[in-house]
Amino acid sequence: MKDVKKAMPATPMLDQLEAGPWPSFVTGLKRLAQDESKPYAPMMKDLLGQLELSYKTRKGYWKGGTVGVIGYGGGVIPRFSEVSDQFPASSEFHTLRIMPPPGMHYTTDVLRKMCDVWEQFGSGLIALHGQSGDIMFQGCSTANVQPAFDAFNEMGFDMGGAGPALRTSMSCVGHARCEHSCYDEPRAHRTIINEFLDEMHRPAMPYKFKFKFSGCPNDCTNSIQRSDFAVIGMWRDDMKVDQKEVKAFIKSKGRSYVIDNIITRCPTKSLKLGDDDTLKVDNRNCVRCMHCINVMTKALSPGDERGVTILLGGKRTLKVGDLMGTVIVPFLPLKTDEDYETLVDIGRRTMEFFADNALEHERTGEMIERIGLVNLLEGIGLPLDPNMVSHPRTNPYVRMDEWDAAVAAYKESRKGSTGDHNNKGGKS
Numbered sequence: 001m002k003d004v005k006k007a008m009p010a011t012p013m014l015d016q017l018e019a020g021p022w023p024s025f026v027t028g029l030k031r032l033a034q035d036e037s038k039p040y041a042p043m044m045k046d047l048l049g050q051l052e053l054s055y056k057t058r059k060g061y062w063k064g065g066t067v068g069v070i071g072y073g074g075g076v077i078p079r080f081s082e083v084s085d086q087f088p089a090s091s092e093f094h095t096l097r098i099m100p101p102p103g104m105h106y107t108t109d110v111l112r113k114m115c116d117v118w119e120q121f122g123s124g125l126i127a128l129h130g131q132s133g134d135i136m137f138q139g140c141s142t143a144n145v146q147p148a149f150d151a152f153n154e155m156g157f158d159m160g161g162a163g164p165a166l167r168t169s170m171s172c173v174g175h176a177r178c179e180h181s182c183y184d185e186p187r188a189h190r191t192i193i194n195e196f197l198d199e200m201h202r203p204a205m206p207y208k209f210k211f212k213f214s215g216c217p218n219d220c221t222n223s224i225q226r227s228d229f230a231v232i233g234m235w236r237d238d239m240k241v242d243q244k245e246v247k248a249f250i251k252s253k254g255r256s257y258v259i260d261n262i263i264t265r266c267p268t269k270s271l272k273l274g275d276d277d278t279l280k281v282d283n284r285n286c287v288r289c290m291h292c293i294n295v296m297t298k299a300l301s302p303g304d305e306r307g308v309t310i311l312l313g314g315k316r317t318l319k320v321g322d323l324m325g326t327v328i329v330p331f332l333p334l335k336t337d338e339d340y341e342t343l344v345d346i347g348r349r350t351m352e353f354f355a356d357n358a359l360e361h362e363r364t365g366e367m368i369e370r371i372g373l374v375n376l377l378e379g380i381g382l383p384l385d386p387n388m389v390s391h392p393r394t395n396p397y398v399r400m401d402e403w404d405a406a407v408a409a410y411k412e413s414r415k416g417s418t419g420d421h422n423n424k425g426g427k428s
Contacts, residue, residue, distance in 0.1 A: 006042045006089070008033060009049035013056065032124045040123045043139060046087035047123070053083065067094050067142055069149045073202045075159030076145055092141045093123070097134035097160035098152050099193075102171045102186035102213075104129065113155055121148035131226070133170035133212075134160035158197075164361075165203035166196050166351070170227075171213035172220040180293065181215035182233030182306035183334040188343060189213050195344050199351065206358040209351055216302065217288045223314065224325045228354070228364035229347060230311040235303035236331045238283040245299035246279045262292050307333035310346065312376070313365030323365035326373060328380075330387040349380040383414065 011026075018024045029051075033044035054060055067078040077095040084091030100106075114135070118124055123139025130136040135157075140148055149159060161167035169192065172178070174185035192211050199205070212223030215233040223230035250258050255273070263271045267289055270282040279299070293300045310332065311325030329346065333339050350364075353376065358367045368376050377384060 005036060006045050008045055009052060011048055011052040014048065014052050038119060038124060042089040043123050046090035047093065050081060050083060050087045050090055067145055069146050072159050074162035074165050077162060094140045094145055096137040096140060096148060097162055097168065098137060098157050099160045099168050100129060100133065100135050102189035103173050103176060117148060117151040133168045159201065161200040163203040164205045164207050166199035167208050167210045169193055169211040170221045172215050174215040178215060180218060180302060182235055182302055183215065183308055185213045185215045188231060188334060191340050191344060192347055205355050207361050207363055209354060209364065217290045224311055225314050226316065227314050228312060229350060230314055230325045232309045232311065234288060234309040234331060235306045237303035237305040239281050239286060239303055240301045241279055241281060242299050243278050247277045249296050249299050250277045262295055265291055307331055312350065313368045315363045315365045326368065327388050328382055330385055353379045
């Protein structure tokens with residue numbers, strides 16, 4: 001009997017999403033569904049049919065379940081269809097989260113091999129990258145999950161995080177291509193993940209926990225907003241100024257452009273343009289916002305004494321609204337093996353405290369809001385620092401008669417402390 005090819009479903013509502021001026025994901029799904037030479041074509045046709053049904057009924061038809069690979073407790077996002085009787089080919093549409101390399105550096109050969117694996121075992125649908133940082137291989141049957149992972153593992157890739165566990169980390173392209181980089185981002189990324197790999201593959205936390213690594217305060221990985229433990233490249237000496245390049249920039253753009261777009265946009269008014277077209281920087285009040293450096297890339301650059309600032313508690317909306325990370329270490333150099341050991345130690349103490357004290361389904365930032373920053377710092381063994389203030393005082397009346405004793409006590413408490421976490425070059 002001659003095989004009958006599965007017909008493309010009618011999708012009038014999805015078709016409307018292709019009518020606008022911008023590229024549509026529907027076009028991509030249709031392209032995969034129409035390629036009859038690929039084994040995933042029937043799956044993608046039924047996927048389009050189910051998606052059209054969801055648009056009509058305004059209801060999602062995916063449910064969870066349990067799917068995994070041998071030896072791992074997470075990394076696979078299970079999706080089973082509640083309307084599998086209507087769309088049997090897409091009755092299982094699981095997603096594999098695969099960890100990308102630090103800085104997301106790939107060769108074209110690796111990317112082609114990944115596509116070959118997913119054409120053989122999956123739907124051909126790949127997202128580079130999900131918000132979690134993972135390579136998202138979307139659409140796989142239960143039977144093909146293990147062989148697909150085995151193929152990726154043979155290439156040197158491991159499963160990413162899922163569930164109440166350490167999640168996949170992200171790092172920016174860093175010093176490989178960016179002149180603003182203040183530390184070795186890939187090394188920090190690999191060091192942390194290799195140390196805590198069990199926490200990723202065997203979920204055992206109250207909720208998810210994320211590390212992210214950005215090479216400078218531009219924060220290209222959105223770590224301050226989206227990670228529990230943000231490692232941001234920072235410098236603590238003076239910003240470097242090339243006055244020759246400053247004058248060349250002014251000659252090219254004009255003084256009014258520099259004043260309107262650089263000088264007046266400094267949030268702390270730390271820049272001053274002289275009559276002789278030289279630029280002066282009040283480094284003590286510079287808050288490292290990067291705006292002037294981003295605009296005058298040849299004239300300005302980060303200082304030479306570079307390291308990282310560590311922040312805790314960033315996340316998107318959950319229980320108490322969006323939260324930005326809170327500084328817990330204003331400056332930590334990352335040059336020697338001992339420096340990286342200090343970073344790992346702070347990460348370990350933070351995750352252990354989170355595991356012991358957070359409520360179920362509570363992120364680190366929400367835990368800090370509930371118990372207070374002082375209790376967190378005491379729990380993970382870090383000293384208080386003025387740079388940790390979340391906002392200035394709103395009460396202008398301050399008692400000063402006990403300040404001298406408080407300063408003396410603080411200095412005494414800092415003697416013999418492990419690591420240099422002071423920001424000696426100004427505010428962070």
